[in-house]
Amino acid sequence: MSQDQQTTTTSWEVFLRPRRGLAHQHVGSVRATDPDMALAHARDLYTRRGDPLSLWVVRSDGVHAASPAERDPFFSNARHKPYRYPEHFAPLTRGEQDDA
Amino acid sequence: MRDPATTARPAAPGARGTAPGDALARHVRRLGDDALILGQRLCETVTRAPTIEEDLALSNIALDLIGHARVLLTRSGQLDGSGRSEDDLAFRRTEREFENVLLVELERGDFAVTIARQLVFSHYAVLHYTALADAADPELAAFGTRAARESAYHRHHADRWTERLGRGTAESHRRMQAAVDRVWPYTAELFEEDELSRTLVATGAVPSVAALHDDWAAAVTAVLDRAGLTVPALGPQPRGGRDGLHTEDFAPLLAELQSVHRQYPGGSW
Amino acid sequence: MSATAPTGPRAADAPADGGAPQEAERAAEFEALVAAGESVEPRDWMPDGYRRMLIRQIAQHAHSEIIGMQPEGGWLTRAPSLHRKSVLIAKVQDEAGHGLYLYSAAETLGVDRADLLDALHRGQQRYAATFNHPALTWADTGAIAWLTDGAAVTNQAPLCRTSYGPYARAMRRICQEEAFHVRLGFDMLLALCEGTPEQRAMAQDAVDRWWLPAVALMFGPPDTETAGTREPAAALGAAVSRRAIAWGIKHHTNDELRQRFVDHVVPQAEQLGLTLPDPGIRWNDERGHYDFGPIDWEVYRGSLEEDSHTARRRIAHRVAAHRDGAWVREAAAAYAERPTAPDAAPDRTTAGEGKPTG
Numbered sequence: 001m002s003q004d005q006q007t008t009t010t011s012w013e014v015f016l017r018p019r020r021g022l023a024h025q026h027v028g029s030v031r032a033t034d035p036d037m038a039l040a041h042a043r044d045l046y047t048r049r050g051d052p053l054s055l056w057v058v059r060s061d062g063v064h065a066a067s068p069a070e071r072d073p074f075f076s077n078a079r080h081k082p083y084r085y086p087e088h089f090a091p092l093t094r095g096e097q098d099d100a
Numbered sequence: 101m102r103d104p105a106t107t108a109r110p111a112a113p114g115a116r117g118t119a120p121g122d123a124l125a126r127h128v129r130r131l132g133d134d135a136l137i138l139g140q141r142l143c144e145t146v147t148r149a150p151t152i153e154e155d156l157a158l159s160n161i162a163l164d165l166i167g168h169a170r171v172l173l174t175r176s177g178q179l180d181g182s183g184r185s186e187d188d189l190a191f192r193r194t195e196r197e198f199e200n201v202l203l204v205e206l207e208r209g210d211f212a213v214t215i216a217r218q219l220v221f222s223h224y225a226v227l228h229y230t231a232l233a234d235a236a237d238p239e240l241a242a243f244g245t246r247a248a249r250e251s252a253y254h255r256h257h258a259d260r261w262t263e264r265l266g267r268g269t270a271e272s273h274r275r276m277q278a279a280v281d282r283v284w285p286y287t288a289e290l291f292e293e294d295e296l297s298r299t300l301v302a303t304g305a306v307p308s309v310a311a312l313h314d315d316w317a318a319a320v321t322a323v324l325d326r327a328g329l330t331v332p333a334l335g336p337q338p339r340g341g342r343d344g345l346h347t348e349d350f351a352p353l354l355a356e357l358q359s360v361h362r363q364y365p366g367g368s369w
Numbered sequence: 370m371s372a373t374a375p376t377g378p379r380a381a382d383a384p385a386d387g388g389a390p391q392e393a394e395r396a397a398e399f400e401a402l403v404a405a406g407e408s409v410e411p412r413d414w415m416p417d418g419y420r421r422m423l424i425r426q427i428a429q430h431a432h433s434e435i436i437g438m439q440p441e442g443g444w445l446t447r448a449p450s451l452h453r454k455s456v457l458i459a460k461v462q463d464e465a466g467h468g469l470y471l472y473s474a475a476e477t478l479g480v481d482r483a484d485l486l487d488a489l490h491r492g493q494q495r496y497a498a499t500f501n502h503p504a505l506t507w508a509d510t511g512a513i514a515w516l517t518d519g520a521a522v523t524n525q526a527p528l529c530r531t532s533y534g535p536y537a538r539a540m541r542r543i544c545q546e547e548a549f550h551v552r553l554g555f556d557m558l559l560a561l562c563e564g565t566p567e568q569r570a571m572a573q574d575a576v577d578r579w580w581l582p583a584v585a586l587m588f589g590p591p592d593t594e595t596a597g598t599r600e601p602a603a604a605l606g607a608a609v610s611r612r613a614i615a616w617g618i619k620h621h622t623n624d625e626l627r628q629r630f631v632d633h634v635v636p637q638a639e640q641l642g643l644t645l646p647d648p649g650i651r652w653n654d655e656r657g658h659y660d661f662g663p664i665d666w667e668v669y670r671g672s673l674e675e676d677s678h679t680a681r682r683r684i685a686h687r688v689a690a691h692r693d694g695a696w697v698r699e700a701a702a703a704y705a706e707r708p709t710a711p712d713a714a715p716d717r718t719t720a721g722e723g724k725p726t727g
Contacts, residue, residue, distance in 0.1 A: 144445075147443075147690065149694065152472075187451060268704045272703075368563065
């Protein structure tokens with residue numbers, strides 16, 4: 001019974017730019033057979049309220065992902081390098097908190 | 101285009117006098133009736149669409165159409181000086197007082213019929229409402245601008261599905277062609293003008309729908325071509341809606357639409 | 370239905386295949402994450418029981434939205450004013466939207482929406498039994514929006530903080546929209562109560578019929594010792610609730626939420642001038658809550674049984690729509706898969722910011 005959907009609809013990730021000046025944000029996903037349908041469904045589903053400026057749909061299987069749980073070394077870049085942050089260094093003005 | 105004999109048909113009981121305001125009011129009411137009845141048909145599809153996404157899409161379109169009806173019926177009640185509200189006009193007129201085209205009242209049918217009807221109507225609506233944006237009446241002009249924009253999305257929805265059904269499977273092609281064949285004869289009435297509308301067109305109060313026909317036919321033909329569908333031959337063209345002479349599908353539709361409102365006389369909602 | 374072996378394409382967030390050697394260590398990490406009130410995200414390791422409980426709950430929730438379209442959807446064609454017609458269309462389409470948000474959230478757990486719908490159609494997965502109550506008059510649409518959506522908001526507000534990230538995000542979106550539903554239901558009933566005596570009578574009748582389905586069925590069976598009888602089922606329900614609370618899926622028992630709902634709704638009923646059909650309702654100064662007739666297992670089961678014939682209609686309606694739409698879904702699929710590339714799609718623009726054309 002579900003064979004038709006299982007074999008044919010694809011998952012698409014939906015990104016919305018809610019306001020000028022903001023990046024597109026991931027808002028969820030839709031299922032559709034092709035990009036036009038995906039865009040239409042995303043429009044109907046995610047723009048019923050507000051005044052969104054732009055919508056993207058991206059095939060979910062086109063997203064390449066990684067997370068620390070799976071690939072810890074991949075994210076090790078940020079650790080043990082305090083000198084990447086301004087507060088590692090002497091404050092520019094004596095007695096003030098870092099706010100650079 | 102219009103059969104002159106139609107002017108000899110019995111006038112609908114709700115037809116009022118022929119003062120200019122009344123004529124425009126009646127013209128606007130006809131357009132409001134088109135939107136209301138088509139919106140009502142789409143309401144029937146909600147919870148019955150092929151996918152949940154389509155329930156959402158069709159209800160969005162229904163919502164726009166009911167919105168159009170509200171503006172147009174309200175304006176009509178102002179123009180004829182009767183002070184009738186949108187609800188007076190929607191819920192307290194009888195079958196013969198409604199003057200929508202027959203196309204919009206035809207039974208729901210399958211999804212292909214829904215799409216075929218949306219295709220021919222939305223292409224017409226975009227052209228007509230765009231032209232209406234130049235109307236002398238400022239409220240009508242504002243309505244035309246808004247409604248043309250919304251109808252353009254309805255048109256996109258119908259185009260998209262027409263192409264997918266036309267070029268989908270053998271079954272969808274067969275159903276879509278049958279649906280186009282079914283609604284096609286009823287499209288002529290969209291572009292007909294009678295004495296009332298000709299008078300209004302002559303004074304520049306409203307745009308001529310007859311003048312829109314060729315652009316409409318070209319646009320719809322292009323979509324049907326893309327979809328691999330055949331433009332039906334011109335056969336008999338049923339008409340009568342603009343005079344309150346409906347199909348037998350209409351009375352049950354209206355009874356349902358008005359049932360609760362009429363059961364509670366004097367009610368406020 | 371397998372929770373771990375989706376046959377269809379999955380969302381980008383779908384879980385990675387496990388194969389972790391240190392199961393116990395991961396379980397401890399997971400428990401710590403939940404205990405700290407952090408979100409669990411799709412690619413995190415999670416216990417099978419957690420995944421199964423979530424799938425069941427999210428699917429049930431999604432199905433409730435979809436089946437819940439029917440009792441109100443049936444009145445779209447008969448709404449007594451064009452304003453009310455517009456409002457009801459907007460509400461019913463929100464329900465379709467909520468169903469879609471939730472199916473998407475469920476898919477991040479590795480299941481396929483088509484399988485979930487199949488399970489619904491075959492009666493293998495449940496939905497809120499409240500929606501098996503028949504909507505007999507126009508006023509029922511108001512009572513549904515006020516009482517059952519009000520109950521839903523009470524249930525759902527804590528779910529905005531549920532431990533599973535995609536579910537919590539869907540719920541935040543849903544809660545924002547549901548607030549409008551409760552207001553519109555109240556507003557609709559208020560109009561009836563301020564109308565003719567016949568309208569007011571219709572409103573009271575609807576509230577009489579929807580009170581018990583809302584208060585009993587929307588919150589699920591009793592799950593605390595005080596509300597349970599000597600039923601073994603009550604102990605089981607309490608155990609399931611405790612597990613869900615420990616995992617941060619739920620934050621409150623069914624009975625706590627039920628009390629919260631009653632406390633909200635009694636003053637609103639007074640404002641409407643409508644009577645809630647429970648003679649046991651009275652303010653209890655000592656507890657700081659309203660007392661109300663106990664929702665024990667007998668009451669709960671009775672409500673379920675009364676509506677079993679409408680339940681069959683709900684599923685039949687849903688199955689018919691799905692079956693009648695099969696050819697359309699097949700057509701869309703065949704169109705997408707046809708060998709000749711489509712002409713340049715008219716509405717598609719290259720939008721990526723990484724491209725110079727963006």
